Amino acid sequence: MLNIAERIEQLSGRVRVLLPQDAILIGELAVKEKSISTIEVRCLIKLIKAIFEEAIQEAQYSDSQIRALTTKFRDAGRRSAPWRPTSSRVPGRPQDGNDGNRINRWLMPEDHKFYANEVDATLVEIKYYLQTLSMLNAPKCEYSIKQIFTPWLIKHPVEPGAYRDPVQRVQIDFHSFINDPRLLQSGHLDPLDRDGRHVPENTYLMLARSNQIQGNMKIEELIDLMTKIVEDHKTNPFS
Secondary structure (H helix, E strand, O other), rough: HHHHHHHHHHHOOOOOEEEEEHHHHHHHHHOHHHOOOOOHHHHHHHHHHHHHHHHHHHHOHHHHHHHHHHHHHHHHOOOOOOOOOOOOOOOOOOOOOHHOOEEHHHHHHOOOOOOOOHHHHHHHHHHHHHHOOOOOOOOOOOOOOOOOOOOOOOOOOOOOOOOOOOOOOOOOEEHHHOOOHHHHHEOOOOOOHHOOOOOOHHHEEEHHHHHHOOOOOOOOOHHHHHHHHHHHHHHOOOO
16 A cells, blocks of 8 residues: 555656545645645646546536636646747747747746746646635535645635635636636736746736736736825816
């Protein structure tokens, strides 16, 4: 019989997650917090993805809807955004990582704005799963993960209705999101081209409208601007 360390090692590779028995490993890994190893975080992302898919399937959403979200999280978490505007070999969109399309962030130069080490990039992706499970009307997770990621990875319990958009501070409806994944984007409180990094404390799922509102501003700059606008409207109303 395998011990916990051996099972974690297995799951960090190509071995399939078996639920519910493997779910116990989530708590074993979450207590590591930011000291989690590369092997351990590879196991943790597989476990979180597995319980997420199970919860969404039980809520009667389709496989294609689930895949659209998991792909979105992978592309916004561990994978970089396309890092060249066009292909150097063929016209149009880049075709592979070497030619500018999405690649694992830790394979990029460390001084590139899209760079993140494997642990940070994977924790960002895990955070997106947890935020989604905490949206309004999200399917309830049957496993004991409500508090084990709080506050070191997320600032709220993993329960439906707990998560709010970081800019507009409104609840995000899960049903709307899964029916239109473009409703949300990966956002950075400090933008990547303003010295922000792709690390868990700087990354949030946010409404596309919120990302548009923030633009290239740091979150503190945005709040200051909005405060000044509101105050000015109160003291100098339109005539």
